[in-house]
Amino acid sequence: MRRALAAAALALALPAAAGAEPPPGGIVVPRTPPNTPLLQLGYQLYAGNCSSCHGTGGVGVVPPSKPNGAGDIRAAGPPLYGVGARAADFYLRTGYMPLAAPDSQPRRSRVLFSPRQLDALIAYVASLGKGPPVPRPHPGRGSVAQGLTLFTEHCAGCHQVATRGGYLTGAVAPALDEATPTQIAEAVRIGPYLMPRFPRRAISNAQLDSIVAYVEYAKHPDNPGGWSLGRLGPIPEGLVAWLLAGTVLVGCCLVIGKRAHR
């Protein structure tokens, strides 16, 4: 329904003169008739939004290149042959792409493309070469307990066992509270930005189901009550305890040390 509405809105907007309905900021939307085939629309969206860094037809751009991006950005980007629908789905639906500057870390942001435009772009990138499809994880088949063990082993070094994200030199490991099961499965296999990728030998599909089940659980863990402090563990808890205890102790000292008035 939404897709149909979006297409209708596009159809209404397109015949009108430029300026009647400003296109959404940050992306280039081609003027295409509403019945444009998906791949054709994807190709046009790619040309407008991706090709400055990933090159025409996904050949990639190796720096140093001439400034050719929007705002004279020195473009650079990896080739997209064979990355498949998996990578395109991940990078586009998380808002990681399009990237403002080619050397900055992609971060989760608002997705500017409409659902039909996303489908079109993913289909186009998938058509560039034979690549893996979008994974379909089944967290229901996994075990949260096994997922916790696997997550601790493979993921917690960067993302923290509470899935709240963390830091490493040169990059930020994102928090996983907004990641959908599909996106978690995609990221494990792709290894976006500086994250290593985990092939099936390291993490099998069944194990991946358990990891996804754990991350889903960790978004809303069983709450025993009290002050969670971001569930970051003993350091903030100790800090708060010491601050509170310290204040109480200073208060005690003030009471004891007060001179008796006569």
Add this chain to the structure above:
Amino acid sequence: MTRLKDWAVAGLALLVGKLAASSRTEETEERIVPAGAPDRRAETWVLALLALATLGAAGFIVVYALEDVPHKTQLLGATLGLSLAFLAAGCILVGARLVVTEQLEEPYPEPTANESDQDAVAEIVRESGSRITRRRLLTLGGVAAGGTLGLALITPALSLGPLLDTEALTDTPWRPGRRLVDEANRQLRADEIEENTFYTAFPEGASEETLGAPLIVVRLSPDQLDLPKGRDGWAPEGILAYSKICTHAGCAISLYRKPTFPEVQPGPAFVCPCHYSTFDPATGGTVLFGPAGRPLPQLPLEIESGVLRAAGNFSGPVGPSWWGVRMKKAGTS
């Protein structure tokens, strides 16, 4: 050793002699504090409490020294805590029953630096002990309790590490020809090692528990490598193995960052999650960032019928650094 004992005995004799000498001069001068009645029962109690404190502290040392004591932590806490409690009780008893006390109330006087006042204070302190009859015995009890307690508090320093025998620190289970296995004890095959990810490996048929056992294994493309001199052939097909233990504080290195697009992104690196020491696998584990003071030790590899195995021992001592670590080599015994 005998010299040390001589000094200790001489010091003790001097101390006891001095105390004995000072106790004789009391009676001649005019008193400020009225002489208190002796309280031998309280003295006996104090002696008993000091003896208990001594026993508690000695018990701590004994428990600390013994292996396989059940509930060791609780016993350590109990003995030390009781010793401190008995010492405190003894001090309280001395203050309440043995020192002559009187309660006075007056406004704070103007501060004066009067010499006679200072003498008076010294005299008050001296004469306050007039109830005490067995002064030397009490002093001895106090010294015994305090000394044993002090000894108990520094006993754990003995566990700080081997003083001379540091061989255990450099010993590793890796030998030429020892194969690499993963967590599930499966042999690591060279063709299974992919780029852009990392593997943890252990020595086949040896304990995984020792500091020198765990490895972090990655594959880089051979033209990326810039290993130090003398490490030719250490990385067959670009497969590199390093100790997984950070050279700073001994944490397990569980972070591997790898660029998706190396042209504009930071290069591959191992990152320790504890203090963010960052090591470059391409250049022999050199430190790129963080508090680690020396490179990650590299293990030379070779491929024997498709299976990865060690070609020698590490390039340097494994684990956190200590005094003189740079002069050592990884053990080959």
